[in-house]
Amino acid sequence: MSEAPVKVLLIDNDRRDDRLIRQMLDEYDGTPFGLEYEDRLSSGLERLQNSEFDAVLLDLNLPDSLGQDALNAVISASPDVPIVVISGFDDGSEAAAGALRIGAQDYLLKERLDGSMLGRAITYAIERKQAGERLMEEHSRKATGEIIEGGAEDLTNMIEMAAHELRHPATIFKGYATLLREYGDDLDPETIRDALDSIEQASNRLTHLINNLLDTSRIERKKLNLAYKEVDPYVLMVRAAEEMRAKATEVEFNVLVGREDMRVRLDPEKIKDALSILVDNAIKFTSEGGEVDLWFDERDDAVIFNVGDRGPGVPENDRENVFGRFYRVEDEVHNSKPGIGLGLYIAKTYVLAHGGWITVTERDGGGAVFSFGIPKQAIEGGFGGDPEETPLDRLLRRFEL
Amino acid sequence: MAATPKKHRWTGYFGGLSFKMEEPHENQNQGDGKVVRVAVVDDDPGIVKVIGVILRTNGFEVIDALNGSKAVTLVKEEKPDVVLLDIMMPDIDGFEVCRQLKADSSTRDIPVIFVSAKTGLEHVEKGEELGAAGYIIKPFAPAVLIAKIKEVTDSQ
Numbered sequence: 001m002s003e004a005p006v007k008v009l010l011i012d013n014d015r016r017d018d019r020l021i022r023q024m025l026d027e028y029d030g031t032p033f034g035l036e037y038e039d040r041l042s043s044g045l046e047r048l049q050n051s052e053f054d055a056v057l058l059d060l061n062l063p064d065s066l067g068q069d070a071l072n073a074v075i076s077a078s079p080d081v082p083i084v085v086i087s088g089f090d091d092g093s094e095a096a097a098g099a100l101r102i103g104a105q106d107y108l109l110k111e112r113l114d115g116s117m118l119g120r121a122i123t124y125a126i127e128r129k130q131a132g133e134r135l136m137e138e139h140s141r142k143a144t145g146e147i148i149e150g151g152a153e154d155l156t157n158m159i160e161m162a163a164h165e166l167r168h169p170a171t172i173f174k175g176y177a178t179l180l181r182e183y184g185d186d187l188d189p190e191t192i193r194d195a196l197d198s199i200e201q202a203s204n205r206l207t208h209l210i211n212n213l214l215d216t217s218r219i220e221r222k223k224l225n226l227a228y229k230e231v232d233p234y235v236l237m238v239r240a241a242e243e244m245r246a247k248a249t250e251v252e253f254n255v256l257v258g259r260e261d262m263r264v265r266l267d268p269e270k271i272k273d274a275l276s277i278l279v280d281n282a283i284k285f286t287s288e289g290g291e292v293d294l295w296f297d298e299r300d301d302a303v304i305f306n307v308g309d310r311g312p313g314v315p316e317n318d319r320e321n322v323f324g325r326f327y328r329v330e331d332e333v334h335n336s337k338p339g340i341g342l343g344l345y346i347a348k349t350y351v352l353a354h355g356g357w358i359t360v361t362e363r364d365g366g367g368a369v370f371s372f373g374i375p376k377q378a379i380e381g382g383f384g385g386d387p388e389e390t391p392l393d394r395l396l397r398r399f400e401l
Numbered sequence: 402m403a404a405t406p407k408k409h410r411w412t413g414y415f416g417g418l419s420f421k422m423e424e425p426h427e428n429q430n431q432g433d434g435k436v437v438r439v440a441v442v443d444d445d446p447g448i449v450k451v452i453g454v455i456l457r458t459n460g461f462e463v464i465d466a467l468n469g470s471k472a473v474t475l476v477k478e479e480k481p482d483v484v485l486l487d488i489m490m491p492d493i494d495g496f497e498v499c500r501q502l503k504a505d506s507s508t509r510d511i512p513v514i515f516v517s518a519k520t521g522l523e524h525v526e527k528g529e530e531l532g533a534a535g536y537i538i539k540p541f542a543p544a545v546l547i548a549k550i551k552e553v554t555d556s557q
Binding site (some may be wrong): 021163164165167168170171172173174175176178179183185191194198201202205 | 445447450451454455458459489524538539541542543544
């Protein structure tokens with residue numbers, strides 16, 4: 001019985017490559033391949049939209065798109081299809097590393113290609129992509145699994161906490177409503193303004209609580225799906241800071257880093273939420289006129305997002321617990337803060353689902369720094385074969401460097 | 402005035418009712434012209450504020466504390482006429498604050514009214530056991546709060 005051919009789409013502006021690659025794949029002893037060909041990015045994308053492919057062979061030198069833009073476009077169009085970049089000229093390991101970072105599974109030089117290399121590369125790319133997806137699911141499960149064990153007791157706990165917490169805004173609404181109705185005409189304008197401000201704040205707090213409960217419910221039902229996109233971490237930070245600026249006018253927000261040409265693949269909504277939660281948490285421990293700082297660091301393997309405050313810091317024996325569900329730092333110094341202790345738990349779950357980590361440390365000069373790292377090769381493209389081998393290692397091996 | 406103070410009548414669960422409040426800015430006093438001073442204890446500044454505005458508008462004098470240990474110190478120093486006490490607080494909870502106040506001869510006779518989001522009967526009963534004069538559930542009708550404060554201070 002013959003195996004079903006692996007459907008491969010070649011996007012390459014040089015028609016001769018179509019013939020060459022077809023020949024090579026015919027020579028390959030392993031899985032049979034069915035090759036289809038498009039000479040432009042636009043027609044390639046259309047093809048991807050209309051039929052299913054197991055892999056894409058992509059030349060980055062196309063008439064209607066050059067370099068990484070083409071790669072980005074193909075990934076956005078078909079995030080599940082593994083991509084092997086084939087390049088007509090040796091543009092150095094930088095370009096190759098860049099392609100892998102964005103999400104290509106492999107990067108090959110045309111001049112060194114032969115049938116068995118190409119065949120193997122495509123087969124491995126498919127395997128790696130699938131392994132990456134499995135790993136991502138695994139991460140997601142790990143992130144949610146540890147919480148689900150609690151079961152019924154946790155659920156009761158959550159409902160009780162929520163019910164208790166909901167009475168606070170209700171008290172504020174009811175108190176001011178009565179006051180305004182009964183005494184509205186006699187109250188001075190400042191008291192009225194104050195009352196309205198308090199109602200608004202209580203309403204914001206209520207919305208926040210509802211959102212947290214919904215997020216938690218999604219996490220617990222294991223409905224946490226990540227929509228990966230390539231983004232500039234700087235833009236994410238600025239967005240989170242701006243949102244907070246609008247909400248909390250009494251605190252200054254500083255983004256301490258400038259724009260760099262950096263890209264990382266992550267779910268921008270989830271990571272922005274995680275950032276907002278950390279900033280929100282920092283505000284709780286920042287007095288009026290205080291400052292909250294945001295910055296990121298780049299490491300070889302990860303981008304690290306940091307949120308620092310100048311508050312009392314997190315006591316050492318609390319640092320492990322702060323990310324647990326329902327955990328609230330409660331002692332004489334901190335007082336209790338609004339919320340039912342779900343925010344940091346949600347942030348942690350989002351970060352873990354990306355294969356990342358989250359931590360809190362003491363800030364130099366006082367205060368706390370909450371940091372989370374998102375792997376650059378976030379699950380996609382990074383795994384398969386030797387688990388210790390990074391895509392860059394693989395690349396260096398390929399070029400025998 | 403009667404020589405023997407009346408025992409506080411236990412009343413709880415006023416939350417859902419609504420009463421017309423009194424005319425504003427008439428000072429609330431205990432018949433001797435002294436303005437009634439209320440200590441408001443809650444870890445939520447928003448709640449402390451709304452209770453404060455309601456009470457001041459109704460002619461009470463208000464002092465406040467945002468946690469349990471500060472509340473004990475405040476009540477011992479200021480000797481208010483009544484204490485409104487939240488239960489769930491970060492450092493020491495309202496029950497413990499009440500116990501400490503009732504254990505001290507200088508604060509024993511100051512009536513304590515719990516104002517809490519906890520609705521369980523066991524909490525209401527625990528409050529009663531600790532010698533509280535009342536238990537009001539959040540959210541509450543302001544008029545109920547005022548009626549309760551007047552009831553316990555008038556009986557003093």
